[in-house]
Amino acid sequence: xxxxxxxxxxxxxQRNVAPLSYWRACHYRSEDIDExxxxxxxxxxxxxxxxNGSGDVTATVTxxxxxxxxxxxxxxxxxxxxxxAAFGAQSLKGSIMVWLEDGLWEWQQRxxxxxxxxxxxxxxxxxxxxxxxxxxxxxxxxxxxxxxxxKETEISWEKKIPSVFWRGAATGLGIxxxxxxxTGRVRLTMLAKRMNDASKxxxxxxxxxNITDAEHLKRFEDAGILGEYCPFSDFLNYRYQIDVEGxxxxxMSFFLKLASHSxxxxxxxxxxxWFYDRLVPWVHYVPVSARLQELPDLINxxxxxxxxxxxxxxxxxxxxxxxxxxxxxxxxxxxxxxIMACQRES
Numbered sequence: 001x002x003x004x005x006x007x008x009x010x011x012x013x014q015r016n017v018a019p020l021s022y023w024r025a026c027h028y029r030s031e032d033i034d035e036x037x038x039x040x041x042x043x044x045x046x047x048x049x050x051x052n053g054s055g056d057v058t059a060t061v062t063x064x065x066x067x068x069x070x071x072x073x074x075x076x077x078x079x080x081x082x083x084x085a086a087f088g089a090q091s092l093k094g095s096i097m098v099w100l101e102d103g104l105w106e107w108q109q110r111x112x113x114x115x116x117x118x119x120x121x122x123x124x125x126x127x128x129x130x131x132x133x134x135x136x137x138x139x140x141x142x143x144x145x146x147x148x149x150x151k152e153t154e155i156s157w158e159k160k161i162p163s164v165f166w167r168g169a170a171t172g173l174g175i176x177x178x179x180x181x182x183t184g185r186v187r188l189t190m191l192a193k194r195m196n197d198a199s200k201x202x203x204x205x206x207x208x209x210n211i212t213d214a215e216h217l218k219r220f221e222d223a224g225i226l227g228e229y230c231p232f233s234d235f236l237n238y239r240y241q242i243d244v245e246g247x248x249x250x251x252m253s254f255f256l257k258l259a260s261h262s263x264x265x266x267x268x269x270x271x272x273x274w275f276y277d278r279l280v281p282w283v284h285y286v287p288v289s290a291r292l293q294e295l296p297d298l299i300n301x302x303x304x305x306x307x308x309x310x311x312x313x314x315x316x317x318x319x320x321x322x323x324x325x326x327x328x329x330x331x332x333x334x335x336x337x338x339i340m341a342c343q344r345e346s
Contacts (some may be wrong), residue, residue, distance in 0.1 A: 012331035014277040018127040023116055023342040030095045031346055033115045037062060037097065040111065045071030045100040049080060051340070053093030057081050061100070071100030072120070072135040079138045082329070089333045094340035103248030103271050104129050105173075116339050121248040121271045130335065131274040133328055136252040142325025143252060146232075150260055155236050157310055160262060162303055164201045164295075165238035166192075167230055168253070170208040170220065171246030180219070184244040184267055184290065189225035191292055200299050203242070206230065236260055239309070240302055242288070245269035258284065258316040263302065263309045267292065275323055284316040 030050075037048050037060070045065040050058050057080050065071040076098055083089050096116055103121030104112065111117060112128035122129040137143060172183030180186055185205060192203035204227025211217045220226050232253075235241060241257040243250055244267040251273070257264045264285045281287040286302070288295055302309055 012328070012335045013131055013274045015131050015272065015274065016335055019112070019116070019130050020338055020342075022113075022128055023339065027342050027344045028116055029344055029346050033095050033097045036111050036115045036117075040064075044108065045073075046117075047071075047073060047076065047098045047100055048095060049077070049098055050095045051080075051084070051089075051092040051336070053091060055084050055090035057084055059098075065100055073100055075135040075139045076100065079329075083333050083336075087329055087333050089336070092333075092336060092340060094343040096336060096339055098132075099129075105248075106270075116342070120251075121273055123270050124272050130339065131272070132332060132335070133274055134249070134251045137255070137325070137328070140252070142323070142328060143255060144325060146252070146256055147259060149233075150236070150256065153233060153236065154261060157239065157261065157313070160239035161237055162239045163199050164203070164240040164242050164265065164299055164302070165235060166203040166242045166244070167206040167227065167235070168244075168250075169246060170205045170211050173247060176211060176213070176216065180216070184269065185246060186220075186223075186225065187292055188242065188244050188267070190223060191295065193224050195296065200296070200303075202238075204228075232256060236262070238262060240265060240299075243267065243285075245271060249273045255320065259320050261313050261317055263313050264316060265295075265298070275320075278319050278323070279316075282312070284312065284319050286312065 033048050037046060040046060041063045043064060045062060047059045047061045047065065057077070059077045061073055065073055084092065096118060099117050099119040104117065104119040104126065106123055109123065109126050109128065112126065116130065118130045118132045120132065120134040122131060140146065166188060168185060170185065172185050174180065175183045175186065181190065189203045189205055192201045195201050205220065205225055206227050206229040208217060208220065208226065211220065239262055241260065241262045242265040243254045243257055248271045265288050266285045267288045268290045279285060286298060288298060
């Protein structure tokens with residue numbers, strides 16, 4: 001049994017209003033998508049996804065996607081087929097393009113002005129790319145199992161350690177090169193090293209498999225910013241979490257931190273996800289500038305404003321509660337329907 005499309009439902013995210021307005025004014029053809037796919041064939045991972053109006057969904061991937069067998073392709077196509085099967089979208093007819101990399105970066109934005117592109121993350125100043133949920137959210141059914149585990153293992157506010165905690169991978173644009181110290185995650189861990197006070201800030205890089213050059217990895221070791229891996233369940237012991245981008249958004253990590261009944265500090269980044277329009281600084285999270293210069297003072301504020309912090313944690317949890325997989329799937333159907341209304345025959 002399928003559900004009918006609810007034509008009154010919001011189109012997934014307010015972040016998608018601008019690109020919808022653009023394509024309603026400009027329109028597009030199937031050939032526009034084909035041209036972009038040919039141009040990026042060897043350079044980027046993407047797929048042309050076609051809905052035929054009778055319940056069938058097909059996808060053609062770029063050569064880079066095919067050769068590397070990466071790019072979140074299986075998760076994406078399975079999700080779209082599930083939309084058609086379970087959410088009354090059999091009548092959808094037309095084509096879209098899905099960016100299968102982690103996000104769409106600054107020098108790639110020009111493609112979103114030539115064809116409607118759906119991405120898992122985009123730059124905050126990108127008003128042409130559509131945002132859809134990340135593969136982690138889609139594959140895990142809206143993080144249902146993880147959210148259930150959070151609830152079952154919840155630690156009371158009073159028992160949480162009142163310090164800022166972070167562990168994560170050595171990722172970020174430029175982290176493999178000479179400007180590695182300018183990346184957000186290195187900057188955070190080096191600040192923790194300088195402060196040398198885990199009761200204030202405990203931050204280490206705990207995964208670095210992408211750093212394949214032994215000499216470069218030694219720079220991280222010499223800086224004293226590497227630490228042991230720990231599971232996300234260990235994060236729950238801390239009252240304050242911090243989120244800092246890698247190559248793009250942190251996906252599940254940021255979502256679960258917001259849901260964890262700890263306060264999340266969000267380091268200003270260049271990218272955004274589909275649910276960011278639901279979040280308000282100082283209501284759902286504590287904002288931190290990219291250079292982190294105010295972070296020591298912010299930590300002092302956190303540790304001396306317990307009631308305000310507890311309220312921020314509760315607000316964040318409440319804001320994420322309506323973001324279920326089922327509701328997000330219906331919103332995605334509505335978004336695709338609205339995009340395809342902009343497609344014109346050749």
